[in-house]
Amino acid sequence: MAAKPTRPSELGGLADPAEFTAPIAIDGVEPETLRGYLRSMLKIRIVEEVVGELVERGLARAPCHLGIGQEAVAVGVSAQLEATDRVFGGHRSHAHYLALGGDVYRLLAEILGKEDGTSKGMGGSMHLHGREVGFHGSVPLVGATIPIAVGAGLACKMDGRGAIAVSYFGDGAAEEGVFHESMNLAAVLQLPVLFVCENNLYSSHLDIGLRQPSDRVARYGEAHRISSVTVDGNDVVAVESAASELIGAARRGDGPALLEAVTYRHRGHVGPREDVDVGIRRSQSEIQAWKGRDPIARVANAMQGHELLDEPALHAIEANLREEIAAACQRAEAASYPADSALLDRVFAETSA
Amino acid sequence: MSASETNYGSAIRAGFEYLLSSYPKVFAIGQGLWSPWYVGNSMTDLDRKFGRDRIIDTPVSELACTGAAIGASLCGYRPIVVHPRMDFMLLAVDQIVNQAAKWSHMLGGQVSPAVTVRAIINRGGEQGAQHSQSLHAWFAHIPGLRVVMPSTPTDARDLLIASVLCDDPVLYIDDRWLYERSEVLAPPRELALRDQRCAIRRSGRDVTLVGAGYSAFLCEQAADQLSAQGVDCEVIDPRVINPLDEATILASVNRTRALCVVDGGWRNSGFAGEVLALTAEALELGTLRVPPIRITLPDAPAPTSKTLEAIYYPTVESIVAAVANQLR
Numbered sequence: 058m059a060a061k062p063t064r065p066s067e068l069g070g071l072a073d074p075a076e077f078t079a080p081i082a083i084d085g086v087e088p089e090t091l092r093g094y095l096r097s098m099l100k101i102r103i104v105e106e107v108v109g110e111l112v113e114r115g116l117a118r119a120p121c122h123l124g125i126g127q128e129a130v131a132v133g134v135s136a137q138l139e140a141t142d143r144v145f146g147g148h149r150s151h152a153h154y155l156a157l158g159g160d161v162y163r164l165l166a167e168i169l170g171k172e173d174g175t176s177k178g179m180g181g182s183m184h185l186h187g188r189e190v191g192f193h194g195s196v197p198l199v200g201a202t203i204p205i206a207v208g209a210g211l212a213c214k215m216d217g218r219g220a221i222a223v224s225y226f227g228d229g230a231a232e233e234g235v236f237h238e239s240m241n242l243a244a245v246l247q248l249p250v251l252f253v254c255e256n257n258l259y260s261s262h263l264d265i266g267l268r269q270p271s272d273r274v275a276r277y278g279e280a281h282r283i284s285s286v287t288v289d290g291n292d293v294v295a296v297e298s299a300a301s302e303l304i305g306a307a308r309r310g311d312g313p314a315l316l317e318a319v320t321y322r323h324r325g326h327v328g329p330r331e332d333v334d335v336g337i338r339r340s341q342s343e344i345q346a347w348k349g350r351d352p353i354a355r356v357a358n359a360m361q362g363h364e365l366l367d368e369p370a371l372h373a374i375e376a377n378l379r380e381e382i383a384a385a386c387q388r389a390e391a392a393s394y395p396a397d398s399a400l401l402d403r404v405f406a407e408t409s410a
Numbered sequence: 411m412s413a414s415e416t417n418y419g420s421a422i423r424a425g426f427e428y429l430l431s432s433y434p435k436v437f438a439i440g441q442g443l444w445s446p447w448y449v450g451n452s453m454t455d456l457d458r459k460f461g462r463d464r465i466i467d468t469p470v471s472e473l474a475c476t477g478a479a480i481g482a483s484l485c486g487y488r489p490i491v492v493h494p495r496m497d498f499m500l501l502a503v504d505q506i507v508n509q510a511a512k513w514s515h516m517l518g519g520q521v522s523p524a525v526t527v528r529a530i531i532n533r534g535g536e537q538g539a540q541h542s543q544s545l546h547a548w549f550a551h552i553p554g555l556r557v558v559m560p561s562t563p564t565d566a567r568d569l570l571i572a573s574v575l576c577d578d579p580v581l582y583i584d585d586r587w588l589y590e591r592s593e594v595l596a597p598p599r600e601l602a603l604r605d606q607r608c609a610i611r612r613s614g615r616d617v618t619l620v621g622a623g624y625s626a627f628l629c630e631q632a633a634d635q636l637s638a639q640g641v642d643c644e645v646i647d648p649r650v651i652n653p654l655d656e657a658t659i660l661a662s663v664n665r666t667r668a669l670c671v672v673d674g675g676w677r678n679s680g681f682a683g684e685v686l687a688l689t690a691e692a693l694e695l696g697t698l699r700v701p702p703i704r705i706t707l708p709d710a711p712a713p714t715s716k717t718l719e720a721i722y723y724p725t726v727e728s729i730v731a732a733v734a735n736q737l738r
Contacts, residue, residue: 143485177518186517193484194517198508204474205509208481215487222481238474245469403515404553406522406577407604
């Protein structure tokens with residue numbers, strides 16, 4: 058029996074790609090800040106395109122989940138974070154690492170299974186680590202890092218130094234029981250945790266209308282008495298502004314918060330494909346419509362409208378990034394694999410005398 | 411119990427007290443920690459002495475609480491997450507097996523969740539299938555997770571301390587059937603868990619008995635009775651079942667040339683089978699004088715009816731009878 062939508066969207070226009078396509082509002086934002094956002098989003102975009110090519114070339118064999126189209130979420134949230142904060146991600150976390158300032162070469166080396174990678178070549182795309190920038194780990198078990206982030210929030214509270222924990226997850230993870238246990242625990246213990254749901258309206262091949270009675274994930278935060286805000290996740294300034302308020306409250310001791318950023322991935326669940334053939338209701342026309350709400354184009358258009366950027370400058374930024382990233386990729390391809398001894402040496406942190 | 415002896419439950423409490431007094435980064439989290447009866451006498455009044463910020467009683471959320479302990483451990487804390495019954499801990503298996511045990515390896519050895527997961531085996535008393543399980547073998551199967559099963563009050567205290575001070579994730583399994591076992595305790599010691607070996611609880615010539623946790627206690631008592639029948643048993647208490655100190659077991663079986671493994675878990679793919687397998691693999695052909703035996707639970711869930719319960723668990727008597735038969 059073919060499933061069909063039976064309920065109107067609670068997200069309304071945020072779930073309708075025909076809306077929210079105009080250049081974003083940037084009044085009052087420093088030009089330097091905007092250039093930083095643009096550069097960071099473009100960097101993430103190009104890195105992930107390169108990762109897609111590595112998959113197509115057969116060099117990256119492990120599952121690579123690309124977040125092309127979702128760059129504004131990580132960049133907007135990270136603008137409010139410090140290296141002492143503790144950030145955790147999931148299976149689609151390249152952007153979370155890079156937006157914090159993670160190293161492109163180390164990410165690509167990790168994806169290729171090389172010793173120089175973020176996880177010394179032991180994790181691949183789905184198990185990243187970059188504590189030096191505040192990224193404490195990502196894993197692909199859906200929702201698994203949510204309670205771990207809550208525990209990091211408990212540590213932040215015990216430390217008493219104003220740091221917070223951030224948990225990135227998707228709309229699919231909102232269907233896991235651990236999400237609710239974790240929000241409840243964080244609320245009861247009043248922990249400084251920002252739950253960031255990147256609601257891209259899909260989990261693997263199924264759209265959210267086939268999986269939940271409402272497409273608005275923030276309702277779960279409200280049920281747990283957590284401050285919850287839904288924003289246009291393809292508007293970096295809106296994301297940053299909402300994150301600023303919620304993170305500020307968490308740092309002041311007001312307890313956890315939930316930020317739902319509505320977005321869309323241009324590629325399929327895994328790999329560089331678009332998944333128009335496997336998505337029950339995913340179509341080329343839907344993907345094209347969402348490309349009209351591209352987070353990078355919208356900030357670039359806004360900057361051009363305010364004469365903060367022109368076409369040649371945009372192309373120059375992009376060309377420089379492509380060159381840097383291509384060089385990093387070449388280095389990563391040439392880098393060494395872990396020694397065979399790594400297979401057993403890293404099972405335990407402590408080894409017997 | 412004489413006045414100077416301490417029982418197993420109190421010894422666990424002494425371990426907590428030592429850790430909480432000596433190490434500010436240690437805390438405990440789990441269900442029932444502010445209750446006088448969830449965990450026997452093993453944590454009595456710790457919340458009053460050390461405060462409810464360090465002894466955290468929680469919502470009914472085994473999975474999130476275990477994950478939270480792991481998260482705090484990644485940030486430099488030394489949490490002990492307490493599961494008053496191992497059966498309920500199964501709700502937290504993703505965090506124990508997929509997360510705690512794997513983060514060191516899959517993140518290139520750059521982090522290690524120094525978390526202690528305390529699971530209590532609490533069975534008997536007609537509690538039935540979901541309040542009785544000893545699932546240590548499941549967890550000993552997992553690379554990266556140390557599994558500790560103390561059988562004496564001294565080990566209950568000192569291996570708890572060693573588990574918490576270890577940089578690796580540890581599943582520490584204690585058994586309510588041992589809580590009244592008592593002995594005179596020396597002052598607490600800080601042992602390196604990685605260096606702990608099997609204990610030879612009793613030396614003997616005729617047969618090696620191997621059992622972990624409560625099964626070690628059963629083996630010691632069976633050895634006493636068998637001694638009266640002229641059978642000289644060597645009793646090996648593994649103490650840590652992952653990674654397992656195989657050398658001590660193999661050396662003992664090489665001496666006695668007979669092996670009986672007692673285990674409170676099931677037979678199929680269980681701990682007893684593992685010990686038999688490692689001896690079969692490593693010993694010279696013909697070393698064993700008699701076929702090895704294993705005494706385990708029957709492959710059935712724990713019953714509630716007292717008549718069925720009476721035939722379900724290994725006992726001193728069943729071990730004595732089986733070993734006497736084995737050596738006949």
